[in-house]
Amino acid sequence: EVQLVESGGGLVQPGNSLRLSCAASGFTFSSYAMAWVRQAPGKGLEWVSGISGSGANTYYADSVKGRFTISRDNSKNALYLQMNSLRAGDTAVYYCAKDSLNTMIRGRRWFDPWGQGTLVTVSS
Amino acid sequence: DIQMTQSPSSLSASVGDRVTITCRASQTISSYLNWYQQKPGKAPRLLIYAASSLQSGVPSRFSGSGSGTDFTLTISSLQPEDFATYYCQQTYSTSITFGQGTRLEIK
Numbered sequence: 001e002v003q004l005v006e007s008g009g010g011l012v013q014p015g016n017s018l019r020l021s022c023a024a025s026g027f028t029f030s031s032y033a034m035a036w037v038r039q040a041p042g043k044g045l046e047w048v049s050g051i052s053g054s055g056a057n058t059y060y061a062d063s064v065k066g067r068f069t070i071s072r073d074n075s076k077n078a079l080y081l082q083m084n085s086l087r088a089g090d091t092a093v094y095y096c097a098k099d100s101l102n103t104m105i106r107g108r109r110w111f112d113p114w115g116q117g118t119l120v121t122v123s124s
Numbered sequence: 125d126i127q128m129t130q131s132p133s134s135l136s137a138s139v140g141d142r143v144t145i146t147c148r149a150s151q152t153i154s155s156y157l158n159w160y161q162q163k164p165g166k167a168p169r170l171l172i173y174a175a176s177s178l179q180s181g182v183p184s185r186f187s188g189s190g191s192g193t194d195f196t197l198t199i200s201s202l203q204p205e206d207f208a209t210y211y212c213q214q215t216y217s218t219s220i221t222f223g224q225g226t227r228l229e230i231k
Contacts, residue, residue, distance in 0.1 A: 035220075037168075045160075045168065045211055047220040059218050062125075095167055108174050109215050110158040114167035 009118030022096030033099035130223035147212035
């Protein structure tokens with residue numbers, strides 16, 4: 001069974017940093033791209049970032065570009081999101097999700113499954 | 125970025141009703157459109173991929189159609205467990221975007 005378990009969320013002050021992790025199991029991790037998607041309280045889904053199976057290619061939403069860094073360690077079956085210069089607007093539940101493809105190409109692909117999410121609260 | 129607009133934003137319906145949710149893209153996205161269901165406090169669940177393909181394990185009362193800019197998700201006969209929020213997602217662009225969601229409530 002494919003499982004994704006996020007960790008690392010919590011309360012952080014504006015301007016500070018936080019690193020999220022996603023532990024993957026039940027599939028060949030390096031064969032699939034991965035993504036982070038967030039959901040602010042009471043709001044919809046927002047794609048944050050994606051990374052190819054090898055880790056060579058990364059993509060970011062404009063809202064986080066230059067502040068967040070996605071990475072992965074295929075030897076540990078782990079996905080990460082380093083979040084710097086955090087703002088109140090970054091407050092959300094952050095989900096990791098398995099892509100259907102190895103690369104972040106445009107086209108026929110989808111996210112399945114998703115982890116249970118980890119809550120990040122940015123507040124003083 | 126490609127904007128995805130769902131309608132309606134909310135919908136009240138009864139068990140057994142046929143329900144249709146619409147998703148419109150700001151530009152053509154071919155058939156690169158997915159649908160997800162989300163229940164309160166839970167992660168999204170994939171229902172339909174590539175506009176009309178039913179994900180394994182999803183009941184056949186769910187169906188999707190459309191291409192280009194206009195897409196629909198149809199639930200043929202609502203069941204109590206279907207009351208949730210539904211999102212469309214485009215993967216035509218590497219900058220992925222979701223619709224704002226449609227909340228399906230019990231009438």
